[in-house]
Amino acid sequence: MALKGEVQELIEACEQAGCPVCTLTGREMDRYFDHMLYMRVNEIELRADVRAAWGFCNRHASMLIRPAGALGTAIIYEDVLKNLLRALDGAQWEGGSRLRRRSGAEALVARLEPAHECVGCAHQRETERAYVRALVKYLGNEVDVVPELAAAYGRSDALCWRHLRMALRRVRKPATFELLVAAQRAAWERLGAELAEFIRKNDYRFTHEKMGPEGDSWQRVVRQVAGASGLGGEEDRSL
Ligand SMILES: [Zn+2]
Ligand SMILES: [Zn+2]
Numbered sequence: 001m002a003l004k005g006e007v008q009e010l011i012e013a014c015e016q017a018g019c020p021v022c023t024l025t026g027r028e029m030d031r032y033f034d035h036m037l038y039m040r041v042n043e044i045e046l047r048a049d050v051r052a053a054w055g056f057c058n059r060h061a062s063m064l065i066r067p068a069g070a071l072g073t074a075i076i077y078e079d080v081l082k083n084l085l086r087a088l089d090g091a092q093w094e095g096g097s098r099l100r101r102r103s104g105a106e107a108l109v110a111r112l113e114p115a116h117e118c119v120g121c122a123h124q125r126e127t128e129r130a131y132v133r134a135l136v137k138y139l140g141n142e143v144d145v146v147p148e149l150a151a152a153y154g155r156s157d158a159l160c161w162r163h164l165r166m167a168l169r170r171v172r173k174p175a176t177f178e179l180l181v182a183a184q185r186a187a188w189e190r191l192g193a194e195l196a197e198f199i200r201k202n203d204y205r206f207t208h209e210k211m212g213p214e215g216d217s218w219q220r221v222v223r224q225v226a227g228a229s230g231l232g233g234e235e236d237r238s239l
Contacts, residue, residue, distance in 0.1 A: 006134050007146050014156035021131045021163040022228035028127045033063045037072030047079060052116035055080040059232055060120030087111040132163060136170040139179050150179060158187035160227035191221050
């Protein structure tokens with residue numbers, strides 16, 4: 001029996017290096033920005049949301065720099081710039097009393113407050129949620145476990161810490177919990193052994209030993225723990 005598209009997609013992502021939710025989310029974000037820049041630039045609602053967010057957050061703005069994205073990006077950001085300049089209009093210090101000393105700067109800070117979330121962040125959040133839910137679901141949380149997926153997941157690099165937390169929040173069944181934890185432990189232990197070997201071979205006494213597959217483990221550990229580059233967490237609102 002052919003597996004459902006969603007399950008097949010998860011299995012294929014498990015067979016690649018890195019967190020499968022990062023892999024699938026990254027792929028979807030690529031498709032989303034391609035489609036936006038080629039097809040949706042003149043969509044009124046989208047443009048209003050992008051304008052109100054002053055474009056995109058730093059993370060998603062970097063996704064606009066892509067082949068053939070030039071014209072769409074120029075059109076979107078020309079509009080954003082016009083509105084940023086409008087926000088500067090009438091900006092003045094407004095000296096006067098000590099109490100109102102900073103009122104001009106504060107008014108400008110307020111005008112520069114984004115009135116909408118980055119549309120990339122919103123789409124990424126929905127995408128990640130959908131993939132985490134699907135993974136946990138087919139690992140037996142809501143339906144019978146799909147053995148092909150469980151096997152592929154067991155051999156995979158398992159999840160980055162952020163997607164692991166998301167998955168654990170969804171878990172309702174002990175067997176699904178065990179599957180997730182076992183795969184995570186196996187992946188982290190494999191990685192830890194490779195790192196130890198990499199560090200050992202960097203010792204001057206062993207530098208004559210040829211570096212094996214552990215040679216790039218210092219890069220893989222970063223991606224496997226922190227998640228794929230460009231797919232970070234929530235916006236930091238602590239500033
Ligand atoms: Zn991830
Ligand atoms: Zn964003």
